[in-house]
Amino acid sequence: MNTHQHLVIERVAGQIPRHILAHYPTHLMRANRLTETLGDAELWFKRDDLISFGLGGNKIRGLEVMLAEALALNADYLVTGAGVQSNHVRATAATAAHAGLGCTAVYWGKPPAVMDGNYRLTNMLNAQFHFTGDDDRASVDTHIHQVAANLREQGHRPYKIPRGGACAMGVLGHVLAVFELYQQCLSQGMEPDAIVLAVGSGGTYAGWLLGIRLLKLHWKMLCYTVSREPEEVSRQVADLATQAAALLKLDWTFHKEDVPVLGGFIGQGYGIPSPEAAEAIKQVGRSEGILLDPVYTGKAMAGFLHGLQNRQFEQYKKIVFMHTGGEPAFFAGNGDWLNSGYREMEHG
Numbered sequence: 001m002n003t004h005q006h007l008v009i010e011r012v013a014g015q016i017p018r019h020i021l022a023h024y025p026t027h028l029m030r031a032n033r034l035t036e037t038l039g040d041a042e043l044w045f046k047r048d049d050l051i052s053f054g055l056g057g058n059k060i061r062g063l064e065v066m067l068a069e070a071l072a073l074n075a076d077y078l079v080t081g082a083g084v085q086s087n088h089v090r091a092t093a094a095t096a097a098h099a100g101l102g103c104t105a106v107y108w109g110k111p112p113a114v115m116d117g118n119y120r121l122t123n124m125l126n127a128q129f130h131f132t133g134d135d136d137r138a139s140v141d142t143h144i145h146q147v148a149a150n151l152r153e154q155g156h157r158p159y160k161i162p163r164g165g166a167c168a169m170g171v172l173g174h175v176l177a178v179f180e181l182y183q184q185c186l187s188q189g190m191e192p193d194a195i196v197l198a199v200g201s202g203g204t205y206a207g208w209l210l211g212i213r214l215l216k217l218h219w220k221m222l223c224y225t226v227s228r229e230p231e232e233v234s235r236q237v238a239d240l241a242t243q244a245a246a247l248l249k250l251d252w253t254f255h256k257e258d259v260p261v262l263g264g265f266i267g268q269g270y271g272i273p274s275p276e277a278a279e280a281i282k283q284v285g286r287s288e289g290i291l292l293d294p295v296y297t298g299k300a301m302a303g304f305l306h307g308l309q310n311r312q313f314e315q316y317k318k319i320v321f322m323h324t325g326g327e328p329a330f331f332a333g334n335g336d337w338l339n340s341g342y343r344e345m346e347h348g
């Protein structure tokens with residue numbers, strides 16, 4: 001590590017408040033059997049799915065920073081939202097429980113008939129549910145403000161967390177993840193040249209951009225969107241990275257041109273498993289014993305494997321796939337999507 005990097009890590013980590021919930025660093029594992037089938041590229045997994053709190057996943061990293069701020073503000077409630085199968089909402093409910101705070105989960109649409117997967121866990125964790133009654137995902141945003149306003153009227157001190165956890169404070173948690181991986185790579189004598197990441201609401205990617213720029217690394221981000229169009233994601237991620245830089249007192253502006261996003265692997269839509277993701281999940285599970293999820297990492301892996309096959313990534317020799325979690329999705333629904341007949345059954 002050069003002196004610049006050493007100083008940056010020390011200074012920036014000291015600027016970021018954090019209420020640590022888990023044990024770090026998460027494992028960095030070489031995918032031995034999968035690598036054999038991938039030509040020249042050597043593939044590694046960074047196991048944020050194994051973050052040892054609340055069934056893990058990347059969302060815990062952002063929540064550690066938000067919780068520190070919420071406690072400093074003397075909040076007594078966390079209010080957030082997304083869809084009923086949200087990893088972020090489940091992680092927030094666990095975080096609130098751990099800190100002795102109330103939690104309200106704002107969900108789009110109407111209550112589903114079956115309580116399974118993340119929805120079941122979030123209920124068990126004692127979060128209160130508020131359904132917007134509107135299938136538009138953006139309906140969650142206004143309802144989070146309304147729910148928080150109602151709580152305030154009742155004398156509570158709610159801390160609002162935007163949909164999916166995408167906010168500047170949360171982004172800082174992912175900056176720390178970049179520092180963590182960098183130090184881990186140094187100690188394992190491994191120099192990656194690319195990172196693969198699944199992108200939803202964009203907070204995680206924003207943190208990686210900012211962390212990479214802070215350390216002046218030459219890591220290329222290969223980011224697959226699983227919900228929005230690439231253009232919209234680039235704008236959102238650039239805005240979040242700019243806001244997070246401002247929290248660190250850096251006058252840095254990120255532009256959407258600085259934020260490459262790979263598309264084409266959303267399938268039928270956010271949260272709907274795709275046949276390509278099912279194949280990728282089986283390939284990784286059966287060669288490595290590593291369980292990807294159908295909503296995020298399975299789709300990113302499908303895109304990455306497709307890119308490798310099409311020689312898009314020949315310049316990269318060592319690649320780290322961020323396993324950001326999401327396994328509870330396996331326990332939602334009947335799992336039909338994993339069967340090869342899925343395409344015909346759902347859409348034929």
Ligand SMILES: *Cc1c(COP(=O)(O)O)cnc(C)c1O
Nearest residue numbers: 200201202203204296324325326
């Ligand atoms: C939320 C999530 C992501 C994407 O993170 P964003 O910060 O929303 O882009 C990736 N993988 C999993 C499993 C997630 O839950």
